[in-house]
Amino acid sequence: MHIPDGLIDLPTSFTAAAAATGGVGESLRRVRRTAQERVVPLAGLAAAFVFVLQMLNFPVVAGTSGHLLGGALAAILLGPWVGVVVVAVVVVIQALVFADGGVSALGLNVVNMALVTVLVGWVVFRAAAWILPRTATSIVAATTLASWASVVAASVAFTGEYAAGGSGGVALGTVFGAMVGVHALIGIGEGLISGLVVSAVLASRPDLVVGARVAGFRGSGRSRVSRGAVGGFVAAGVGVAVFLLAVVAPRASSSPDGLERVAADHGIAGTAVDSFAAASPLADYDVGGLGGDLRTILAGLVGLGLAFGVGAAATRVRSRRRRAAVEVPTVAEASS
Numbered sequence: 001m002h003i004p005d006g007l008i009d010l011p012t013s014f015t016a017a018a019a020a021t022g023g024v025g026e027s028l029r030r031v032r033r034t035a036q037e038r039v040v041p042l043a044g045l046a047a048a049f050v051f052v053l054q055m056l057n058f059p060v061v062a063g064t065s066g067h068l069l070g071g072a073l074a075a076i077l078l079g080p081w082v083g084v085v086v087v088a089v090v091v092v093i094q095a096l097v098f099a100d101g102g103v104s105a106l107g108l109n110v111v112n113m114a115l116v117t118v119l120v121g122w123v124v125f126r127a128a129a130w131i132l133p134r135t136a137t138s139i140v141a142a143t144t145l146a147s148w149a150s151v152v153a154a155s156v157a158f159t160g161e162y163a164a165g166g167s168g169g170v171a172l173g174t175v176f177g178a179m180v181g182v183h184a185l186i187g188i189g190e191g192l193i194s195g196l197v198v199s200a201v202l203a204s205r206p207d208l209v210v211g212a213r214v215a216g217f218r219g220s221g222r223s224r225v226s227r228g229a230v231g232g233f234v235a236a237g238v239g240v241a242v243f244l245l246a247v248v249a250p251r252a253s254s255s256p257d258g259l260e261r262v263a264a265d266h267g268i269a270g271t272a273v274d275s276f277a278a279a280s281p282l283a284d285y286d287v288g289g290l291g292g293d294l295r296t297i298l299a300g301l302v303g304l305g306l307a308f309g310v311g312a313a314a315t316r317v318r319s320r321r322r323r324a325a326v327e328v329p330t331v332a333e334a335s336s
Contacts, residue, residue, distance in 0.1 A: 004272040008166055016110075028314065041234045044307075046077060051300075055285060072124075076143050076146065098284065103275040120146075125146035129215035249300055
């Protein structure tokens with residue numbers, strides 16, 4: 001659901017950029033104020049994993065594919081504020097390094113894919129988890145429902161943005177019906193993938209699933225764990241991500257995703273233009289000069305590394321300040 005430049009006019013895009021800046025800034029402030037030390041590698045892992053999963057387009061209907069957005073999944077695993085930061089990091093890297101989504105449309109994509117999916121997904125998850133029994137099955141079911149709802153909500157958000165500043169002259173009702181219809185199907189895939197990921201983490205490390213802890217799931221309260229244990233979990237997660245890049249990514253569907261199909265079918269794709277990032281050597285997840293699947297795999301590995309590093313760094317700034325504040329005594333303390 002990456003919006004290219006030109007599809008939405010500049011005033012609407014700039015308004016979305018302001019909203020995205022405010023939303024991500026507030027999320028960063030909350031993360032840096034409250035995050036524990038172990039969140040740093042987990043945020044990096046989540047960003048890397050979401051980046052890789054977004055490369056794995058799956059077929060939906062004839063000639064259309066979908067991919068994970070990841071907002072609800074990130075929120076359920078790490079909480080909504082870290083979730084916003086994680087997905088925003090992925091969207092920014094995709095736009096600036098891989099020319100996936102426009103640069104002037106970056107605010108629109110952050111709003112839709114980071115803010116809307118995370119907040120809607122979290123609210124739906126909390127509501128479903130409150131109604132259902134406190135079991136692993138219920139947590140997975142709530143994750144599946146929340147992930148589906150987050151994708152549909154993002155498609156509704158795009159429709160609102162198109163109403164405010166869309167080009168192409170297509171009737172709003174047509175865009176709404178097409179976007180919500182195809183993304184309701186894509187959301188099924190998102191729900192299944194997110195449910196499988198949360199199920200796997202619950203089976204191995206339930207204490208690392210923030211949503212399960214908030215919902216009162218037994219076994220999720222164990223929080224005092226060694227740094228090595230978290231490191232082992234992160235290493236295993238990175239290994240799974242690399243496996244997906246090497247084995248699944250080269251075989252992902254090449255069909256246009258939901259937004260691309262709707263834009264092509266209804267005559268609004270012609271207004272889209274390439275961003276300046278199209279000149280990037282990694283544009284379209286391709287590395288020139290290499291053959292076959294190796295191009296996709298190498299581009300994915302670069303993106304995985306960038307997402308991990310930036311995602312971890314985004315949650316680490318305040319941790320350093322906090323340690324410095326603890327370790328450096330005040331004048332009064334030093335003189336006493």
